[in-house]
Amino acid sequence: MKIGIIGAGDVGGTLGKRWRQKKHEIMFGVRNLQSQNVQTLIEADQNLRFGDIKEAVAYGDVIVFAIPWASVEETILKAGNLSGKIVIDPTNPVTPDLKGLALDNTSVAEKIAKLANTDKVVKAFNTIGAKTLNNSIFDSNRADLFICGNDSHAKRVVEELAIDIGFDVVDVGPLVNARMLEHLALLWIELAFRQQLGPNIAFKLLRRKAEF
Ligand SMILES: NC(=O)c1ccc[n+]([C@@H]2O[C@H](COP(=O)([O-])OP(=O)(O)OC[C@H]3O[C@@H](n4cnc5c(N)ncnc54)[C@H](OP(=O)(O)O)[C@@H]3O)[C@@H](O)[C@H]2O)c1
Numbered sequence: 001m002k003i004g005i006i007g008a009g010d011v012g013g014t015l016g017k018r019w020r021q022k023k024h025e026i027m028f029g030v031r032n033l034q035s036q037n038v039q040t041l042i043e044a045d046q047n048l049r050f051g052d053i054k055e056a057v058a059y060g061d062v063i064v065f066a067i068p069w070a071s072v073e074e075t076i077l078k079a080g081n082l083s084g085k086i087v088i089d090p091t092n093p094v095t096p097d098l099k100g101l102a103l104d105n106t107s108v109a110e111k112i113a114k115l116a117n118t119d120k121v122v123k124a125f126n127t128i129g130a131k132t133l134n135n136s137i138f139d140s141n142r143a144d145l146f147i148c149g150n151d152s153h154a155k156r157v158v159e160e161l162a163i164d165i166g167f168d169v170v171d172v173g174p175l176v177n178a179r180m181l182e183h184l185a186l187l188w189i190e191l192a193f194r195q196q197l198g199p200n201i202a203f204k205l206l207r208r209k210a211e212f
Contacts, residue, residue, distance in 0.1 A: 002025045002027075003161075004028075006067055006079070007029075008028045009066065011125065012067075014134050015125065016028060019165065030053075054079065058080060064090065076115045085120065086120045086154040087112060089178070090125035091108045107179045120154040123148050124145060127146050127203060128202060129188065136202070148176075148181060150174050184203070
């Protein structure tokens, strides 16, 4: 699959390298081709492509906005035509003190859907730390990846991309539930940093057959 990743930092860079290992075709859309992030990725894998944001959006069938949530709006305005593209939103609108969310009664994912005028937005990868994007295995368990969105085909594509890099996927329902996933990320941040469990933690939903 052709994937355009906007942002080449911890999340974008890690996803791009992992998907490339699974033979997906990756183009990063960046604002500065000379940045340290870009140079590190070029050294890591010469099959990764780089361009500006418009080029990466034109290239990908799937587009990932791996940038700070506050930059998403201006980036979409610069991005060119997103229609027909599956858009993955891993962002978290956390306040600078990491204690709360900066959005009320909406989510970044819903804002993207409105701005880009598309139903194919999938919230995903926001409740997973970058270290776990690189390695989803915890002893005998795989970390769960929670996703939500309104378009079932788009969700299936994202599910397959997540399974490719070792995640179990939990479909949380429609895009409005991105609000819950953004709050779940806040819990992850609280546990990892304020409660000092560190970034090598991930959520797992346990299930069993009904007992009567
Ligand atoms: N890190 C995590 O564990 C984690 C986990 C889940 C979700 N997230 C979310 O994922 C997103 C990316 O996080 P990250 O940790 O990958 O951040 P990061 O390492 O700081 O990387 C951010 C990337 O976004 C680019 N960027 C920043 N502002 C931009 C703008 N205005 N236009 C275009 N590109 C811009 C940066 O480009 P330059 O290199 O040019 O600065 C960099 O490539 C955030 O929304 C974060 O909340 C992070």
